[in-house]
Amino acid sequence: MNRLPTFEYRAARTVEEALAWLGEAAGGADKDPEARAMLMAGGTDVLPNMKHRLFTPQVVVGLRGVRELRGIASDTERGLRVGAGVSLAELAASPLLRGGYAALAQAAESVSTPQLRHMGTLGGNLCLDTRCNYYNQSDSWRKALDFCLKKGSDICRVAPNGQGCYAVSSCDTAPVLIALDATVRIAARDGERVVPVSALYHDDGIHPVRLRDDEVLCDVTVPPLADGWLSAYLKYRVRGSFDFPIVGVAVAARFDGDRCAQARVVLQAVATHPVALPTVDEMLRGQRWTPDLLDAAADEAYRLAHPMDNTSGTIALRRRMVRAYTRRALESLLAG
């Protein structure tokens, strides 16, 4: 059996308590796999990675009991607020995720399996580690290849002559929240910061989430959406459940009559971070969405997507899916 390594477990009752324990153990760098303390909410990403010895924290701080991380609320002034500790199942089923927020429910519903969605949380999904065929393997497997740039060596096995780590951003909720212009509230011992979800990620496969290991992601706020906003999330994966996305497309758009007033398209699973496509947004803005326009937008997305050979599916397949799914996601807004 795969079993967990040794660690000390602490159940936090409040965010403050969690921060105090993290502070005791902080290493300093963003999401350092060698960190002395790690947070765990549902555990569905942290625990398998610990069984693979990708993480071996000395202390695991459990957030399961932290009530202040729960709750979904929505009003026309402040928009939609979702606690980081809300389970993906609860998020997917929430009646508040209607209208322009619908893609968030679609994304949450698409994650893995029912069992995992009852355990996994929004915060956990946003903080999901990046993934790669050479990384998400057992310790003995990785050792046989002398490890990799993300963990244990200084050579990337996907692109030995490349520019860094190409591990893939694989969470479904992030691209949707970026398309909806959401922000996250992050707590630290010395205060809070609110940052756009888009700023939470950067082009770094090794430390993909810009969260210090002494911070706690508390909640997500999606701004109020005027009438006319629609959103959708399409996920391509090999099987109908379990699998991470190997292409994800989040789209959000506001229509004024039959013209698009605003549009945001964000790709997922083609890079180390969700990829916003401002040139695609520009093509769509102010236009009636004709089939030719959507084809052109899809072609532009295709041009901008550069997946590597480190997930299931070939590069060719995933690029083809980027084009098809971008167009289909945009078409679904017209139908909706």
Next chain:
Amino acid sequence: MLIGKSLPKIDSYAKVTGAARYADDIKLPRMAFGRILRSPHPHARIIRIDTSRARAYPGVLDVITGADLPVKYGIMPTTQDEYPFAVDRVRYVGDPVAAVCAVDEETAEAALELIDVEYERLPALLSIEESLAHEDIKIHDETRRGNVMKEVHLSFGDMEEGFDEADLVREDTYFFEGTTHAAMEQHACVADSGADGKITLWTSTQTPHYIHREVAKVLRMPQSHLRVIVPAVGGGFGGKCEPFAYDFAACLFARRHGRPIKFTLSREEAFLCHRGRHPVKIILKTGVKQDGTITAVHLQTFLDGGAYASYGLATVYYTGALLTVTYKIPRYKFDGMRLYSNKPACGPKRGHGSTQPRYAFECQLDRIAEQLGLDPAAYRKQLAIDPDTTTVNGLRVTSCGLVECVDRVVDSSGWQQRRHHLPVGRGMGMAISSYVTGAGKAIYWNDMPHSGVIVKVDRGGGVAVLCGSSDIGQGSDTMLATVVAEELGVDLLDIRVHAGDTDLTPVDLGSYSSRVTFMAGNAAREAARKLRAWLLEAAGELLDAAPDQLEASARRISVRDAPEHFVSFAEAAQKAEATHGTLSAVGSYTPPKLGGQFKGAGVGISPAYSYTACVAEVEVDPETYDIKVEKLWVAHDCGRALNPTLVAGQIEGSAYMGFGEAIFEEQVFRKGLHKAPSLLEYKLPTIYDTPDIIAMHVETMDREGPYGAKEAGEGPLNPIIPAIANAVYDAIGARVESTPITPDKIARALKEQQRRLAAPGAPKPQPDPARAANRVSQEAPTL
């Protein structure tokens, strides 16, 4: 009458309550735990192993290496090329090198890190082409030529004459990728031993008898002092048919320390044990006359066998043997070759070697049908072998329901009405196949029965059935109970089946080659009939009637024409025991001596063959080339469905597994390592992915099968893959000639077709005009 009724399996209740005990569920006092150290290199010499640090680690009881078990073994007697733990050379990433026994699994795992192994890396060969090209790099020193583990050349009939006679000769090349069994239960065992030195081994296996022989041999102990017991088994599919390193290690540790020890493999280790579907390159040349009659077939197969022989000797013969059992083939030539490579060994997986060439043949036949303008279903019926024929390579066909199977799938799928009117991107395809109902020879040649059953009747009316078979989920225990209950006229739940215990149960060769219903069923019937005769005689005395006037059913033996005159089963048993002494009877089954006299004639022979036909309906997305298999209609000649629900379950399960191989599954390697040794990355179809499966059984009442029964556990898998391939061709108009069929391969096939059509002077293909309208757009895809 119990035969033909869909009764719940006798172990259903245990399985639905979680009470069934699998190997890892076994917990014994003072149980220790083992873990295995495996090679990180695909090919290397072991220079030095130092286990001293591991031995010194607190909680470690013992550490062993190859030097502790230096006896070569192998499941096939003439190709014994393995040691339980590598002695001087490792041949694949995952090859067992050492084992630790400790007080708990975490300690054993930690101690693995403390075993120091010095390797000298050797060049690794990772494909058929590489193994053929580098004869100087010998993976096994014993091979005569390069890395050729086995070469087979068989010829029946004048091939030159056959091809000369043909009006059309096609030669096509196919590649079938390797896949693995991925049973839900990972491999596990527990061994225990006492001061008398006798060992008990509980192990998740399909073949307790073969395990018994090999483990006793390697442990250098008499078989009578080793007891192999099969617990509940969580699936096998061919992957649990031989002993593994953990079986030997557990027994050795138990013997040395006099306490039980358990090994449970991780999922990754299960992938490394493998012994799964060989990757096979197939070159198939077929000659036909204008009316479709086959004049000659020449099959060449190249098997990538991985690092060890496993069942590979049988596999390479199987790739050639069964092609002739379905169609009238007057001349046949087979050249097969199995190569070693530095990957986990391949072995038997459901269909065992016949799956790959069947895929090739049915795809090629589809091409031939198209070229000759023949309907694929009618063509197959035209070619179908007749019952009671002997094939050109000496295989005896008895019952054969192939034609009826084709009719059933044609009718139920609406093949005639719907095929030419499907919307763009949809297609239907057909294929057929056949499979053995039990290998005609044991893997070690002998004249003893292949199956034995002891039936014991007690005074209280209880019945015990003892058989060395292994129920791996297919319901063999229930089959035994059903046969005996039928003969004795008692309820299914009155029977207690004891199976798979080498101390108690007579030898049955195991759950492989789909032999158990036929062979153990016949043995059980023989034993039960002996007891039945005694019971009827005893009842006759009590009822003052002749035995032939009596009938046994529902726990009574009654006068047929006056059922109010009866005695209870228990009363008759007591009378019979008083007359004959303690009541028990033995039955056994030995297959008839079959087949030709040539070398290799022993593989492919079987007392009966099952037949299957499949129609597949698929949809191909015209933009992404994503393939969705919508529905599979599968009709299977099982001889007689002893329990229709269980037979349907085997058809459905086989179809599901074939579907997985057609579209999703591939056991592939990168940089010498298994690319995806997890259930996340090795894509087993989920409930969402699996098509609707319409299972139908056809009954041909085989005269040698118990109540007419033949197999259902493997045969239905084979035709699924080519049926899907042919359906994809029907949908898109281009052929993918390797498995799995992926969107990328479809894109390439379409592009290649465009290139060929566009080439100056290219001969026009012969499309079926009725289908041309339904083809996916043939614009050159941009990649």
Next chain:
Amino acid sequence: MDKQLMTFTVNGETVQVAASPTKTLLEVLREELDLTGTKHGCELGHCGACTVLVGGVPILSCLALAIEMQGEAITTIEGMAEGNTLHPLQQAFAECGAAQCGYCTPGFLMSGKWLLDHNLTPSEDEIKAALAGNLCRCTGYTKIIEAVELAATRMRASADATAAG
């Protein structure tokens, strides 16, 4: 790692166990409580064999820390029947031939029970959605779906009879 005393409610019974906080619920159920009905196929969340109900909701016991499951109502396969009376879904599995090797069966029954606890008229799509996190290698899922449908029908009839009576 030193063991800690943990208290659970499992199948309606309160039990105390001394176990390391690094143990998953799966390991505690199987190895400390000897409830070996819950199986493991991967221990990484890739197969669903380890599914149990916590607070009535299906979770993967291989990815749940036992220490965090204290105070929760845990239901395992051993708690599905009432004494020797099978739950209608268990009965339906047995009758429909939905358990071949039986190894995935406890996990499927837990997921299926959750579905039927909330929905006695599930469509085929709803059944597939509920069982999407359980892999089976033997059955091709056909008879599993049939068994859920059969159980739903019977449970509806029984609920109607109770309501009428």
